[in-house]
Amino acid sequence: MKIAILGAGAIGSLFGALLWELGEDVVLIGRKRHVDAIKSRGLKVSGISGERIVKPKAVTTTQEVGKVDLIIISVKSYDTEQAAKNALNMIHHNTVVLTIQNGLGNIEKLCEIIGEKHVVGGVTMQGSTLVKPGEIYHAGKGPTIIGELNREITSRIKRIAETFNKAKIETQITQNIWGSTMGQTYHKRWNKRFNSNNPYEKRRTTQNTRNQKHNDRSRKRSSKRSKSPKHQTRNQRPCKEGY
Numbered sequence: 001m002k003i004a005i006l007g008a009g010a011i012g013s014l015f016g017a018l019l020w021e022l023g024e025d026v027v028l029i030g031r032k033r034h035v036d037a038i039k040s041r042g043l044k045v046s047g048i049s050g051e052r053i054v055k056p057k058a059v060t061t062t063q064e065v066g067k068v069d070l071i072i073i074s075v076k077s078y079d080t081e082q083a084a085k086n087a088l089n090m091i092h093h094n095t096v097v098l099t100i101q102n103g104l105g106n107i108e109k110l111c112e113i114i115g116e117k118h119v120v121g122g123v124t125m126q127g128s129t130l131v132k133p134g135e136i137y138h139a140g141k142g143p144t145i146i147g148e149l150n151r152e153i154t155s156r157i158k159r160i161a162e163t164f165n166k167a168k169i170e171t172q173i174t175q176n177i178w179g180s181t182m183g184q185t186y187h188k189r190w191n192k193r194f195n196s197n198n199p200y201e202k203r204r205t206t207q208n209t210r211n212q213k214h215n216d217r218s219r220k221r222s223s224k225r226s227k228s229p230k231h232q233t234r235n236q237r238p239c240k241e242g243y
Contacts, residue, residue, distance in 0.1 A: 001025065001163060002067075003019055003026045003070045004070070004090055005026065005028045005072050006029050006062070007030065007079070008028035008035075009030065011100065011126060012074035013034075013136050014136055014138055015074070015124075017056065018167040018168055020054050021167065022166055026057070027058070028056055029059055029065065030060070031133075034058075035060050039058055041134060043056065043135070044134060046135070047128075047137045048140065061086075062087060065090050066090065067091070069094070069095060071090055073099040074099075077101060077102070077105065080106045081113065084109060084112075084113035084114050091114065091118060097114055097118045098121075098122050099121060099122055100122045100144065102123075104181070107119060107181065116149060120148060120160070120177075121146065121149060121178070121180070121181055122145065122147070122181075123181050124145075124169075125140070125143055126144060127139035141170065142170070143172050144169055146160060146172075147173060147174040147176065147177030152175075153173060153175065
């Protein structure tokens with residue numbers, strides 16, 4: 001199966017790496033710095049699934065890809081519309097477009113631009129962090145849920161689930177994908193669970209805490225100075241006789 005990962009960031013690169021290791025024909029479509037790093041030294045994957053270098057094809061535009069059997073959409077929600085337009089030149093009559101994005105409204109945008117018959121919904125609890133261009137950290141495992149929008153259990157949805165499971169992406173088929181994609185609170189709880197053991201997220205959280213404390217101290221000092229007569233403007237100071 002020829003697979004394009006449209007939005008090869010942290011989670012898209014993880015899916016691409018696992019599917020490439022299975023032997024699928026995978027191409028990652030991502031930002032230039034990430035793509036250049038993958039081209040020059042491969043994609044480094046570390047974390048709970050082990051450390052290794054994988055070498056899927058990586059490009060920056062869909063024009064470099066051609067027609068594919070499966071497109072996995074993993075861009076941010078605000079990029080969905082543009083991603084859908086860019087995906088059009090990779091679609092043939094049997095192409096499946098699977099979204100594994102967070103947030104609401106993505107399925108509707110894809111259906112409007114690409115066509116409902118091509119679109120399959122999905123949500124994943126896999127966790128991944130983009131450490132730097134060309135490197136990701138596999139932070140947590142969890143189920144990926146996929147389903148047809150019309151609630152049918154089709155041969156194509158079975159094929160995708162079978163392929164994902166062989167690639168060690170635990171996947172379940174649902175007949176209520178609309179309900180699954182709305183369950184974002186469950187996804188957030190899972191994020192908190194795997195991020196507690198993610199050294200890159202711990203480092204980021206620690207730095208954010210330090211920045212917040214620094215900002216709080218700066219605001220307090222600024223507030224004290226503004227109340228001091230020494231730092232008051234001419235108009236703010238009490239006027240003395242003959243001033």
